[in-house]
Amino acid sequence: DDSAFVRKSTLEETLRLLRERPDAVVVAGSTDWGVEVNIRSRRADCVVAIDRLPELRELRVESDAIEIGAALTLTEIERRLDGEVPLLAELFPQFASRLIRNGATLGGNLGTGSPIGDSPPVLLALEASLVLADADGEREVPLAEYFTGYRQSVRRPGELIRAVRIPLPLSPVAAFHKIAKRRFDDISSVAVAFALDIEDGIVRKARIGLGGVAATPIRALATEEALEGKPWAAETVDAAARVLRAEGTPMSDHRASADYRSAMLGQSLLKLYARNTEAVPS
CATH class of the missing domain: 3.30.390.50 (CO dehydrogenase flavoprotein, C-terminal domain)
Incomplete structure (x- = not known):
């Protein structure tokens, strides 16, 4: 019925598509949208998968910050950080189940804008910022300024969360x-x-x-x-x-x-x- 599921191979291609289709539903682990489809019978004309984009799956520890790709699963982040961010280490075991953490992402948890997501309070306490990307480039927004209302944010149509940045050093x-x-x-x-x-x-x-x-x-x-x-x-x-x-x-x-x-x-x-x-x- 003219509906489409699209998986581009690069971030650049994905952002060009989202410029053309700002109404598209973006999914990574689909732990939120999957419930909407299964329980509430919601459908979308265009679904764009970003979970395999290499640009969204990097984790870098720098001298002044830790940058976590928005499409890394919570399980992958937990294993790769290995307790380096104690506050995140406390969050992970309490975030849903292991099966969900194997698919869920920080980008998805923040992108839905839910007031009861478990990662936003932790990332707010860590003074995290978000790297937002669209076809014109990137910008960095403090998480404290990201949410504007119930399930609303400063993210523009066609814009993705590319990464989460946590400044260093961490509070003890x-x-x-x-x-x-x-x-x-x-x-x-x-x-x-x-x-x-x-x-x-x-x-x-x-x-x-x-x-x-x-x-x-x-x-x-x-x-x-x-x-x-x-x-x-x-x-x-x-x-x-x-x-x-x-x-x-x-x-x-x-x-x-x-x-x-x-x-x-x-x-x-x-x-x-x-x-x-x-x-x-x-």
């Missing part, structure tokens, strides 16, 4: 807390990622990414401000946890109530403090 205190009805193989009710620099007992830098508490993944900017420059002490953390509970605009749905989501935000910071008090140099 990091944690990913996923709150869900089941610990594994479930969708998050709330996801919280922390990345902190603590020197001489003082929080020098704090980056906190949140999922499931707003129309988009967000940074907990007010909580970061409440921590930075303060002693890593119970009084500071208690006060910051109260701020964290008020971040975002959580809603009630079949996964969790708004009050529960807010409570879990604050509890996550208290948990981080309890687990890291003795390990932090003073």
Whole structure:
């Protein structure tokens, strides 16, 4: 019925096609679109597969950043990094199942723009940026500026996520807390990622990414401000946890109530403090 499934051999050819067909559905592991087709009977006039494009399957560790190709599967990233990014190492086992991680990609998880994707909070805490490519060239956008609304982003028609860039060095205190009805193989009710620099007992830098508490993944900017420059002490953390509970605009749905989501935000910071008090140099 005039529908097409297309797999080009180079990124350049793919981007030219997407310029001609900006309405095309782009798939890598198809872990999201496959559900739409199978469960909701959705169809597309044009589907473009990018999972084998070599330009989207590179992983480079440079002096100032780690660049991860958008079409590398989570399993491939996990094996190739081998714990080099501890926050990602915490994310991977909690991201769906191994079967899904064998196909799912960071580019796909970010491209769908879902507010409950597990990777955006982690990448926000890591201060990641996205390399976006179209037929005219590339641009780099901080992930904190990427999401513009529910499943919406600054990505233009015909534009792809080519890579994710994580700046180095990494913050030494990091944690990913996923709150869900089941610990594994479930969708998050709330996801919280922390990345902190603590020197001489003082929080020098704090980056906190949140999922499931707003129309988009967000940074907990007010909580970061409440921590930075303060002693890593119970009084500071208690006060910051109260701020964290008020971040975002959580809603009630079949996964969790708004009050529960807010409570879990604050509890996550208290948990981080309890687990890291003795390990932090003073």
